[in-house]
Amino acid sequence: MSPDNLDIQNSLDKDLIASVTDLKVYFESKQGMVHSVDGVSFDIVDGEMMGLVGETGCGKSVTARTFMQLVQSPPGMLAGGNIKFRSKNIKNGSQVIDLLDLSENQIRELRGERIAMIFQDPGKALNPGLTIRTQVAEVFQEHRENDVLEEAGLKNKLTGVTEYFVKKYIKQEAGFLVTTLFKIPPLSTYKKKIDSGINRLVAEALEETQIPNPTKVMERYPHELSGGMKQRVMIAQAIACNPDLLIADEPTTALDVTVQARVLDLIKELQKRHKTSVLYISHDLSLVRRICDRIAVMYAGQIVETGDAETIFNQPKHPYTQGLINALPSMSHERGKLEAIEGIVPELIEPEPGCRFVSRCMRRKANCEEIDPKLKPISEVNKSHKVACLLYEA
Amino acid sequence: MSNSKNTILSLRNVKKHFPIKEGVFQNVVGQVHAVDGVSFDIGAGETVGLVGESGCGKTTIGRCVSGLEPLTDGDIFFDLTPEKLVALEDFEKHQSEIKNKYLIDEIQSTSNISKIEGDDFYNYRRNCQMVFQDSFSSLSPRQLVSDIVSRPLKIHKVCADNELIPRTIELLEQVGLGKQHLYRFPHQFSGGQRQRISIARALALDPKLIVLDEPTSALDVSVQAQILNLLHDLQKQRGLSYLFITHNLSVIRHMADKIVVMYLGKVVEAGKTEDIFANPQHPYTKALLAASPDLSEDVMSDMAALDGPIPDPARPPQGCSFRTRCPVSRTECGWEVDDIIRRLEHHETLIDSIKSVHQPDAFNAKLTFETSLSAIELKDVVGTKDIPKQMRKAIKKIEVKGNDVNISFDPVQTVPLVQSENGSLSRCVLANK
Numbered sequence: 001m002s003p004d005n006l007d008i009q010n011s012l013d014k015d016l017i018a019s020v021t022d023l024k025v026y027f028e029s030k031q032g033m034v035h036s037v038d039g040v041s042f043d044i045v046d047g048e049m050m051g052l053v054g055e056t057g058c059g060k061s062v063t064a065r066t067f068m069q070l071v072q073s074p075p076g077m078l079a080g081g082n083i084k085f086r087s088k089n090i091k092n093g094s095q096v097i098d099l100l101d102l103s104e105n106q107i108r109e110l111r112g113e114r115i116a117m118i119f120q121d122p123g124k125a126l127n128p129g130l131t132i133r134t135q136v137a138e139v140f141q142e143h144r145e146n147d148v149l150e151e152a153g154l155k156n157k158l159t160g161v162t163e164y165f166v167k168k169y170i171k172q173e174a175g176f177l178v179t180t181l182f183k184i185p186p187l188s189t190y191k192k193k194i195d196s197g198i199n200r201l202v203a204e205a206l207e208e209t210q211i212p213n214p215t216k217v218m219e220r221y222p223h224e225l226s227g228g229m230k231q232r233v234m235i236a237q238a239i240a241c242n243p244d245l246l247i248a249d250e251p252t253t254a255l256d257v258t259v260q261a262r263v264l265d266l267i268k269e270l271q272k273r274h275k276t277s278v279l280y281i282s283h284d285l286s287l288v289r290r291i292c293d294r295i296a297v298m299y300a301g302q303i304v305e306t307g308d309a310e311t312i313f314n315q316p317k318h319p320y321t322q323g324l325i326n327a328l329p330s331m332s333h334e335r336g337k338l339e340a341i342e343g344i345v346p347e348l349i350e351p352e353p354g355c356r357f358v359s360r361c362m363r364r365k366a367n368c369e370e371i372d373p374k375l376k377p378i379s380e381v382n383k384s385h386k387v388a389c390l391l392y393e394a
Numbered sequence: 395m396s397n398s399k400n401t402i403l404s405l406r407n408v409k410k411h412f413p414i415k416e417g418v419f420q421n422v423v424g425q426v427h428a429v430d431g432v433s434f435d436i437g438a439g440e441t442v443g444l445v446g447e448s449g450c451g452k453t454t455i456g457r458c459v460s461g462l463e464p465l466t467d468g469d470i471f472f473d474l475t476p477e478k479l480v481a482l483e484d485f486e487k488h489q490s491e492i493k494n495k496y497l498i499d500e501i502q503s504t505s506n507i508s509k510i511e512g513d514d515f516y517n518y519r520r521n522c523q524m525v526f527q528d529s530f531s532s533l534s535p536r537q538l539v540s541d542i543v544s545r546p547l548k549i550h551k552v553c554a555d556n557e558l559i560p561r562t563i564e565l566l567e568q569v570g571l572g573k574q575h576l577y578r579f580p581h582q583f584s585g586g587q588r589q590r591i592s593i594a595r596a597l598a599l600d601p602k603l604i605v606l607d608e609p610t611s612a613l614d615v616s617v618q619a620q621i622l623n624l625l626h627d628l629q630k631q632r633g634l635s636y637l638f639i640t641h642n643l644s645v646i647r648h649m650a651d652k653i654v655v656m657y658l659g660k661v662v663e664a665g666k667t668e669d670i671f672a673n674p675q676h677p678y679t680k681a682l683l684a685a686s687p688d689l690s691e692d693v694m695s696d697m698a699a700l701d702g703p704i705p706d707p708a709r710p711p712q713g714c715s716f717r718t719r720c721p722v723s724r725t726e727c728g729w730e731v732d733d734i735i736r737r738l739e740h741h742e743t744l745i746d747s748i749k750s751v752h753q754p755d756a757f758n759a760k761l762t763f764e765t766s767l768s769a770i771e772l773k774d775v776v777g778t779k780d781i782p783k784q785m786r787k788a789i790k791k792i793e794v795k796g797n798d799v800n801i802s803f804d805p806v807q808t809v810p811l812v813q814s815e816n817g818s819l820s821r822c823v824l825a826n827k
Contacts, residue, residue: 338622338623
């Protein structure tokens with residue numbers, strides 16, 4: 001453990017937006033505890049794009065979901081660690097919080113507001129029964145009632161019971177009585193103003209993700225849009241509140257290459273414009289290299305290597321990272337000869353101590369099966385490039 | 395074409411259209427042109443890669459080749475000797491003077507897969523096997539591996555009952571599995587292993603051709619590399635031919651001898667792998683190459699992506715079908731009235747005020763608006779920068795008469811596939827010059 005982690009609970013380096021320390025998420029199963037995420041630590045630098053790369057089942061999605069407390073429990077179980085996050089709320093100034101300590105209500109306020117998520121399959125993540133307008137509007141209604149009031153021209157103009165009712169209406173918490181009241185004047189005039197205000201906000205949000213004709217698209221249902229458009233709607237939803245951290249969980253896997261390139265450009269551009277930090281999760285190393293500043297490579301629930309995107313690609317140190325890069329069919333390979341990593345990913349049920357990669361490793365040593373390698377800087381010079389392998393331990 | 399090897403598969407102007415049905419009586423109101431005139435050959439021991447975006451018809455071709463879909467038009471010939479291929483090409487060039495009619499008849503009755511019957515068709519089915527993308531849905535969850543792999547052997551009565559199990563074990567060993575896997579169900583395997591089972595099943599009858607429909611897109615890179623190596627080794631050992639369908643250009647570069655790039659049911663570029671990767675001719679191929687992150691060594695290079703959606707394959711654009719998204723489109727690409735209407739998406743009020751469209755053909759139309767103001771506005775919009783310069787130039791006539799606007803373009807023929815300097819075929823007006 002580095003000394004700054006021993007400090008007081010809520011401290012976070014100035015240039016970081018979030019820091020994950022020794023995170024452990026287990027799942028109960030009939031065969032025993034599945035150690036999906038087993039001691040993961042990494043930092044996300046403010047305003048940067050962090051890539052989390054790994055194969056299916058290595059725990060990268062679970063890590064991301066833990067940020068928003070989206071792991072279902074049971075069977076999921078938080079077995080240790082913490083995620084510190086700097087919430088840059090404009091009103092209260094910035095404050096550092098531990099995301100795993102928050103209650104359900106507290107995390108609800110952060111979801112979509114300070115931390116937003118883009119999911120892999122937009123077809124599944126969007127509700128097929130609601131129009132795009134309703135789904136994007138929800139974000140504003142939940143977190144931005146003042147913006148809605150301002151857009152509707154009602155800010156500071158309402159008092160007492162009326163204000164209370166209008167806010168209830170915006171938050172979609174109106175019961176039968178209030179809904180009925182909104183059907184008759186004077187509240188019905190407010191209703192119109194609020195609805196058109198929300199419409200304008202939604203259209204603006206959609207426009208930002210380069211959706212042509214936002215006012216038309218708003219009235220459509222998800223099945224009427226193409227995959228790329230759906231993903232744009234998801235992005236519009238995610239960045240609507242200008243979050244501090246955007247978690248993108250394989251946002252382009254379901255898309256064609258040409259559409260993928262467009263969506264990536266869009267994410268990159270929005271990230272630059274809003275200075276949002278992004279945690280980008282993908283199985284595609286070469287894609288992550290293109291867009292991320294830093295990369296963490298995960299294998300079987302642990303981070304095996306982390307560092308600058310270019311360093312990881314040009315000087316990979318961990319045998320797994322080296323294997324992954326060599327397995328990519330790239331220009332530098334002979335045709336038909338790929339260096340595959342033999343063997344399969346080990347079971348994560350109650351794993352034995354020792355390196356998880358040992359059964360597939362070409363460079364294993366005698367004590368690899370006994371000692372659990374720790375993530376350590378590779379050299380004194382480059383502290384940011386860390387690797388968890390006994391080969392590099394003195 | 396004096397090749398000593400047989401041509402395993404020859405597609406000649408293959409078309410597959412799917413009807414669009416509507417209403418209570420399921421009247422056919424249109425045709426989706428899924429595959430629209432595709433021709434290419436696969437030689438013995440050769441791998442042909444079929445690339446394109448989703449919806450371009452590449453999977454439909456795979457299904458047509460393996461006999462799962464009947465063709466709308468065109469022919470697919472199986473296992474032609476060099477003489478037969480020459481005769482066939484001769485016949486297509488000079489339809490009128492039929493020199494060796496008996497040979498053509500023989501080819502048609504023994505090699506054309508939509509005409510062969512009985513034993514010949516049985517033989518074809520044996521020799522053309524398929525591996526599907528999703529090994530979850532292509533392996534029956536209720537059958538044991540031994541049943542799955544030995545089923546083709548039983549159906550085609552290749553070996554005696556007591557030889558079935560040894561033969562199955564042999565097949566499993568060839569794909570890197572073993573005896574211990576015989577009595578397990580598919581769900582007990584990982585994705586890569588299930589794909590190996592699919593390959594073992596395809597190999598069971600010792601086929602000449604295997605259609606691989608995105609065999610590795612559901613797999614991780616490290617496993618993908620294992621499967622690609624396996625496929626490569628099997629091809630070397632058995633002299634198999636592959637039709638490799640994928641959207642992944644870096645995989646195709648590793649596997650294929652020849653590449654066919656498809657767009658909207660048509661071939662836009664075809665040629666040797668090295669030629670296409672070294673010097674792509676068609677703008678679509680160039681865009682695809684630029685959009686693949688793992689191909690370029692230069693990390694910072696721009697992923698010059700394509701604008702806009704793929705046009706509706708039920709009404710494919712005339713002339714060049716790629717021009718709606720093409721970064722280097724020209725005046726002579728074959729612009730039509732639909733292009734103007736597509737561009738109007740950015741002018742909501744205008745498109746809402748269109749009352750009716752009378753369109754005798756793709757290049758002429760009369761748009762009727764609700765007010766004459768909208769009609770004049772349309773003319774203004776067509777004159778502005780919203781409409782690309784090349785398209786504006788292609789407009790032959792645009793005139794306003796009251797509420798009506800008459801638009802006409804110069805009619806253009808479908809752009810043909812032409813041979814370019816490096817020997818590959820490409821379908822682009824730029825290559826025509």
